[in-house]
Structure formats: structure tokens, C-alpha cells
Amino acid sequence: MQHKRNPQLNKNGELIHLLSTEGLSKQLLTHILDTAENFVSVSDREVKKVPLLRGKSVFNLFFENSTRTRTTFEIAAKRLSADVINLDIARSSTSKGESLLDTIANLSAMAADIFVVRHSESGAPYLIAQNTAPHVHVVNAGDGRHAHPTQGLLDMYTIRRYKGDFSNLCVAVVGDVLHSRVARSDIHALTTLGCAEVRVVGPKTLVPADMAQMGVRVFNNFDEGIKDCDVVIMLRLQNERMNGALLPSSQEYFKGFGLTPQKLALAKPDAIVMHPGPINRGVEIDSAVVDGPQSVILPQVTFGIAVRMAVMSIVAGNDA
Amino acid sequence: MSTVNQGQIELDAESIYKEFCAGIKPLIKPNTALVGVISGGAWLVKRAVQDLSLSSPFGVISSGLHRDDFAHRGLSDGGQTKLPFQVDGADILLIDDVLYTGRTIRAVLNELYDFGRPSSVRLAVLVDRGGRELPVQSDYSAVRLSLAPGRKLTLEQDAGGRFNFSLESKSAT
Numbered sequence: 114m115q116h117k118r119n120p121q122l123n124k125n126g127e128l129i130h131l132l133s134t135e136g137l138s139k140q141l142l143t144h145i146l147d148t149a150e151n152f153v154s155v156s157d158r159e160v161k162k163v164p165l166l167r168g169k170s171v172f173n174l175f176f177e178n179s180t181r182t183r184t185t186f187e188i189a190a191k192r193l194s195a196d197v198i199n200l201d202i203a204r205s206s207t208s209k210g211e212s213l214l215d216t217i218a219n220l221s222a223m224a225a226d227i228f229v230v231r232h233s234e235s236g237a238p239y240l241i242a243q244n245t246a247p248h249v250h251v252v253n254a255g256d257g258r259h260a261h262p263t264q265g266l267l268d269m270y271t272i273r274r275y276k277g278d279f280s281n282l283c284v285a286v287v288g289d290v291l292h293s294r295v296a297r298s299d300i301h302a303l304t305t306l307g308c309a310e311v312r313v314v315g316p317k318t319l320v321p322a323d324m325a326q327m328g329v330r331v332f333n334n335f336d337e338g339i340k341d342c343d344v345v346i347m348l349r350l351q352n353e354r355m356n357g358a359l360l361p362s363s364q365e366y367f368k369g370f371g372l373t374p375q376k377l378a379l380a381k382p383d384a385i386v387m388h389p390g391p392i393n394r395g396v397e398i399d400s401a402v403v404d405g406p407q408s409v410i411l412p413q414v415t416f417g418i419a420v421r422m423a424v425m426s427i428v429a430g431n432d433a
Numbered sequence: 434m435s436t437v438n439q440g441q442i443e444l445d446a447e448s449i450y451k452e453f454c455a456g457i458k459p460l461i462k463p464n465t466a467l468v469g470v471i472s473g474g475a476w477l478v479k480r481a482v483q484d485l486s487l488s489s490p491f492g493v494i495s496s497g498l499h500r501d502d503f504a505h506r507g508l509s510d511g512g513q514t515k516l517p518f519q520v521d522g523a524d525i526l527l528i529d530d531v532l533y534t535g536r537t538i539r540a541v542l543n544e545l546y547d548f549g550r551p552s553s554v555r556l557a558v559l560v561d562r563g564g565r566e567l568p569v570q571s572d573y574s575a576v577r578l579s580l581a582p583g584r585k586l587t588l589e590q591d592a593g594g595r596f597n598f599s600l601e602s603k604s605a606t
Contacts, residue, residue: 127507148508150513151495151497151498151513154513154514155498158547158548159520159547159548159549160546160547160548162547163498163499163547164498164499164543165498165503165508426503426508427507427508429504430503430504430506430507430508431507
């Protein structure tokens with residue numbers, strides 16, 4: 114049987130699209146994180162811009178709402194000197210009945226170089242990557258429940274920045290794993306980077322049954338799941354994706370799985386707390402933890418710019 | 434400065450380095466900041482600061498974010514720029530191992546200006562191998578060579594800090 118090539122890589126194994134952290138090697142993930150390290154310091158320069166994407170056009174195609182991700186992609190592209198076009202697709206052509214591929218064909222005709230795509234349907238960025246012109250690169254900014262690779266990478270960058278090597282770390286991903294593309298991207302990246310222990314913590318209704326197959330330990334008890342962890346990644350309770358009664362109420366959820374200072378005390382004393390945002394204070398996390406000394410939630414946002422600069426400059430530098 | 438022809442002489446990197454140290458000494462004023470181009474120039478600066486007992490500020494600079502061949506070579510791995518002094522108004526002596534097309538120095542000048550406006554920038558290199566494609570010249574070179582475009586001259590440094598040159602034929606890019 115012929116081995117199918119990873120659609121994110123060219124024949125030399127170089128990254129041409131970023132669609133998922135799944136299937137990327139440790140070497141490639143490390144290369145992205147190392148490259149991001151170079152871009153973090155660009156914010157400290159007198160001129161906060163580098164010319165790597167000068168003359169290139171980055172189209173932000175957000176078929177689903179987003180503020181933080183779209184804004185950080187926009188800042189990242191502008192710091193790379195690209196021209197940025199933000200399209201609120203949900204309110205334009207598709208609402209008039211145009212197909213996804215027709216929209217892409219039209220935008221390609223406007224000389225796009227990079228598409229940053231967010232879509233509520235899992236796999237939409239793959240479809241675009243497979244049907245776009247060879248010189249166009251696609252970066253997944255979140256597709257359905259499937260993947261959010263730049264969030265996964267910025268989480269890895271944040272962990273590496275605060276904790277160094279992954280090989281001695283215990284990382285707990287806590288909350289609504291069922292609906293979370295961030296959780297999947299984090300887990301794939303953590304296991305590839307050699308994290309010693311990855312835990313998934315949440316109520317049975319919000320943790321998929323097959324999770325253990327991804328190389329993680331599943332805990333349905335918060336106290337046990339968080340005990341002695343180095344990193345706690347809290348996930349947002351995704352009310353907008355909930356169909357059916359998966360939870361009694363958000364208050365009940367907070368009682369069982371909300372991160373309070375008392376619960377955090379079960380983790381290691383120097384544990385860091387992360388959250389992909391937006392935060393539901395008092396639902397999955399207490400305000401005292403969000404604003405507390407162990408929280409690295411705002412640095413995550415800052416690092417997100419450097420990581421997205423790294424991803425866009427790497428894919429743009431590689432030919433299909 | 435020595436002038437040699439390609440193939441005529443073995444390049445003894447250590448003795449060229451000694452000549453280089455003697456040659457750059459008059460170029461260094463009390464307020465001159467030394468800046469080494471990553472990677473060979475950065476090794477040179479770190480060693481020269483020690484060997485010449487300089488108290489001058491020094492830093493390292495990467496051409497990576499301003500290279501004109503990014504579109505087909507992509508981003509290269511390597512260190513990042515660290516300039517632990519005020520670039521605005523500084524007198525800077527750029528140091529590199531091999532001066533060839535001039536494209537690296539063009540990129541490095543752009544990188545430097547992202548940090549401020551120096552009062553002056555000069556360039557000292559270990560070897561000027563000819564083959565310029567841009568109007569870039571050095572203020573000092575320890576050796577001047579004429580190498581064919583197909584040859585690749587690279588400075589190497591061993592674990593003990595000693596320099597060595599490798600000269601290879603490369604495929605056209």
C-alpha cells in the first residue's frame with residue numbers, strides 16, 4: 114500500500130501548511146518553537162517589524178467568530194510586513210450561497226499568499242489546502258472540534274518558556290475536552306515533544322471515552338487529576354457547542370471542576386496555570402487564580418503573536 | 434593584508450586570525466562597539482574581545498530576518514541578535530568571517546537599523562574572497578582571495594575555540 118504523504122509537508126518534509134499538530138515530528142515542532150523565540154524579541158525593538166512577508170498578502174478567513182486569534186494573526190502578519198485582509202466570511206458570500214471552494218477560488222484570484230482559516234466544520238482547512246494554488250499556504254486557526262494548532266504551539270512555547278524540558282513534566286488538561294480542539298492540539302504536541310505525563314481531567318460527559326488511546330491518563334476526579342502537576346491547562350466550558358444536557362448547571366460544574374486557589378494547592382507549588390481564553394470567570398476558573406501569581410494566561414496571548422509569526426514565516430519560506 | 438590565489442595556499446585560520454586581531458586594533462576607539470555577524474563573526478568577536486583584553490561593549494547580529502533569499506531558502510536556524518548597548522549614536526565595528534557577495538552585510542545593516550541609528554558603521558573581515566554582487570566593501574580584511582563562485586569557504590570553530598577553514602565545492606543554487 115502506498116504511504117500517503119502528510120498534506121502539511123512537501124516532499125522534503127518541510128512545513129507548507131499548518132493544519133494540525135498531529136503528524137508533525139518533534140524536530141519540526143521544536144523548529145517552530147525555536148523560530149518563535151527569535152520573534153518574541155521583535156516586540157522590544159525600536160522598529161517592531163521585519164520584512165519577511167513584504168509584498169505578500171495574508172487573508173484572514175474567519176467563518177466563525179474570533180477576536181483574540183484573529184487579532185493576534187493580524188498583528189503577527191503585520192509585524193512580518195504582510196498586507197492583511199480580514200474577511201468576515203460568515204456575513205458575506207457564504208451567506209449568499211457561495212460554496213467554500215468557490216470563495217477560495219475567488220480570493221486566490223486576488224493574489225492571496227496565505228489563508229488563515231477558522232471554520233466551525235472540522236477538516237475545512239484541509240479541504241482548502243488540497244484545492245488551492247500550489248503557492249498558497251493555509252494555516253488552520255481552529256476547525257470545529259478537530260484542531261487549533263497555533264494555540265497548541267503557543268501553549269508548548271509557554272510551557273517550555275516557564276518549565277524548560279518536557280521530559281520531567283506532568284501536564285493536566287482540564288475541563289470540556291469533548292468540544293475542545295485546543296485539547297487535541299495540546300495533547301498531540303505534548304506527547305510528540307516527550308512530555309512525561311499528560312493527564313486529561315473532566316466529568317465523564319465531557320471527556321471522550323477513547324481519550325486514553327492518545328497516550329494520556331484520564332481522570333474523572335479533579336483532585337486526583339490535578340495532584341502534583343507542573344502545568345494546569347484549563348479549558349473553557351463551551352456552552353455554544355453543547356447539545357443536550359451534558360451538565361446539570363455551570364454552578365455545579367464549578368463545584369466539581371472549577372479551579373480555585375484551594376484546588377490549585379494540590380498541584381506542585383510552582384505549577385503554572387494556562388487558559389486559551391476567553392475565560393469564564395466563576396465557571397471553569399476562579400478570578401483569584403486568573404489574576405494570581407501562578408497564572409500565565411496573559412503571557413500566553415503575547416507569545417501567541419511570536420508563534421504565529423514563526424508559523425507564517427516558515428510556511429511562506431517553503432515551496433509546495 | 435595578504436593576497437593569495439585560490440588553491441595556491443592552505444588557509445591557516447589561526448595565523449589569519451592573529452593578523453586580523455592586529456589589523457582591527459587601530460580601528461577600535463574607546464567608544465567603539467564590536468558586533469559579530471552570526472555565526473563566524475560572532476565567534477571572532479567573542480574571542481577577539483578576550484585576546485585583545487577589550488573593555489568595549491560587544492554584541493552579535495543575525496542576518497536571518499532581512500535576508501533577500503528568504504523566499505527560496507526559508508528561515509535558517511541560528512542565533513538571534515543581541516545588542517546589549519544603545520545602538521542610537523554608537524560607533525560600530527561589524528565583524529564577519531568571509532565577505533563574498535555583500536548580501537549578508539546588506540541584511541545585517543537593515544537588522545542593525547531596527548535597533549536604532551548608529552553614528553557610524555565600519556566592517557572588518559577575516560577573508561575577502563571577492564565576487565561582490567552589491568556595493569559593499571570592508572574597511573579591513575586580513576586576507577584577500579579570489580575564489581570561483583562554485584567554492585564555499587566557511588570558518589569553523591572546534592570545542593577548544595580554535596579556528597579552521599573548510600573549502601568545498603558546492604552545487605549551484
